[in-house]
Amino acid sequence: MVPFLRILGIETSCDETAAAVVERDAEGHSNVLSDVVLSQLDEHSAYGGVVPEIAARAHVEALDELIEEALKRANVSLDDVDAIAATSGPGLIGGLLVGLMTGKAIARAAGKPLYAINHLEGHALTARLTDGLSFPYLMLLVSGGHTQLILVRGVGQYERWGTTIDDALGEAFDKTAKLLGLPYPGGPAVERMARDGNPDRFDFPRPLVGEARLDFSFSGLKTAVRQAAQDIAPLSDQDVADICASFQKAVSRTLKDRIGRGLQRFKTEFPTTFSATGEKPALVVAGGVAANLELRGTLQALCDKNGFRFVAPPLHLCTDNAVMIAWAGLERMATGAAPDALDVQPRSRWPLDSHAETLIGFGKRGAKA
Ligand code: KG4
Numbered sequence: 015m016v017p018f019l020r021i022l023g024i025e026t027s028c029d030e031t032a033a034a035v036v037e038r039d040a041e042g043h044s045n046v047l048s049d050v051v052l053s054q055l056d057e058h059s060a061y062g063g064v065v066p067e068i069a070a071r072a073h074v075e076a077l078d079e080l081i082e083e084a085l086k087r088a089n090v091s092l093d094d095v096d097a098i099a100a101t102s103g104p105g106l107i108g109g110l111l112v113g114l115m116t117g118k119a120i121a122r123a124a125g126k127p128l129y130a131i132n133h134l135e136g137h138a139l140t141a142r143l144t145d146g147l148s149f150p151y152l153m154l155l156v157s158g159g160h161t162q163l164i165l166v167r168g169v170g171q172y173e174r175w176g177t178t179i180d181d182a183l184g185e186a187f188d189k190t191a192k193l194l195g196l197p198y199p200g201g202p203a204v205e206r207m208a209r210d211g212n213p214d215r216f217d218f219p220r221p222l223v224g225e226a227r228l229d230f231s232f233s234g235l236k237t238a239v240r241q242a243a244q245d246i247a248p249l250s251d252q253d254v255a256d257i258c259a260s261f262q263k264a265v266s267r268t269l270k271d272r273i274g275r276g277l278q279r280f281k282t283e284f285p286t287t288f289s290a291t292g293e294k295p296a297l298v299v300a301g302g303v304a305a306n307l308e309l310r311g312t313l314q315a316l317c318d319k320n321g322f323r324f325v326a327p328p329l330h331l332c333t334d335n336a337v338m339i340a341w342a343g344l345e346r347m348a349t350g351a352a353p354d355a356l357d358v359q360p361r362s363r364w365p366l367d368s369h370a371e372t373l374i375g376f377g378k379r380g381a382k383a
Pocket residue numbers: 028029156157158159160183184185187188199200201202205301302303304305306307332333334382383
């Protein structure tokens with residue numbers, strides 16, 4: 015028996031304003047009662063990226079109504095929730111302030127505990143809500159702001175095994191798209207173009223491939239794409255398609271090498287845990303880049319080959335949402351973790367693994383996932 019818990023979650027760390035209600039009953043069954051997300055894509059697309067000031071204002075305008083909507087759809091009132099969970103980092107400070115302050119105000123007014131949630135912890139724990147995973151497992155977070163391979167040992171216990179030393183993978187997709195004249199966000203556009211392209215036309219670099227450390231690097235790849243585009247300009251549609259396909263192939267090969275090594279390390283560190291239970295170890299993928307079908311195929315094949323289960327939560331729970339924040343709050347409350355004091359501050363940088371050293375570059379927008 016576990017305690018029945020129902021949590022209201024709030025997410026405002028980047029360009030999605032979101033609120034959700036999630037509960038878990040005494041038998042351990044979890045339920046997403048509501049999941050409301052308002053994307054600011056249209057506000058930012060003219061600028062080719064997220065503009066912090068515009069994002070913060072848009073959160074202010076939308077959040078109150080979104081929370082009301084989330085409670086309404088869940089058919090509950092604030093009296094019926096056990097705690098408020100609000101993202102308090104990492105991310106854009108203006109947006110974080112809006113969400114966390116709102117969370118504090120509701121917690122104070124309704125007399126409920128507040129959990130200040132690390133956005134990355136939300137991504138890390140989602141697979142337990144969607145697929146009931148048990149600890150430990152590996153998580154690959156690939157978004158516009160982060161590229162990290164994380165060992166999830168337990169609630170609050172995370173080890174960063176690898177991170178990008180320059181651009182995040184989503185950022186590499188976005189920059190590649192931009193220099194090829196494709197729309198923002200670049201990932202879906204590059205993937206679409208790549209379908210008609212020749213992946214073998216350009217031999218793009220695969221930085222760090224073959225190295226024992228589990229980090230990633232994508233800025234050299236972006237530079238090589240720029241060089242190739244300049245060499246053959248003006249570009250025909252076929253040229254653009256071939257560059258996209260070759261770019262995706264280089265990314266795919268890079269992930270295969272880096273994550274392949276990560277799976278080996280996991281098997282070395284936990285040799286008996288899984289053979290004893292008969293359960294396969296798992297690799298979870300999260301973040302917007304997880305939408306890419308070619309990269310998913312690569313990871314699926316890699317997992318099959320290494321005896322791992324490949325877990326990709328539904329896309330709307332892989333990208334930014336408040337369900338994952340409510341769920342992280344629920345998991346923390348269920349372990350008996352004390353709530354946060356109401357003077358808790360937002361943190362634009364907040365590594366999930368406090369022991370991991372900061373590498374030089376870790377994605378656009380400072381510290382966004
Ligand atoms: O997690 P997410 O929605 O938001 C943040 O980064 O905050 O991820 C967005 C990123 C963008 O860089 C976008 O270009 C990338 O995910 N992305 C993709 C695809 N769909 C979105 N990258 C590659 N292929 C895709 N199909």
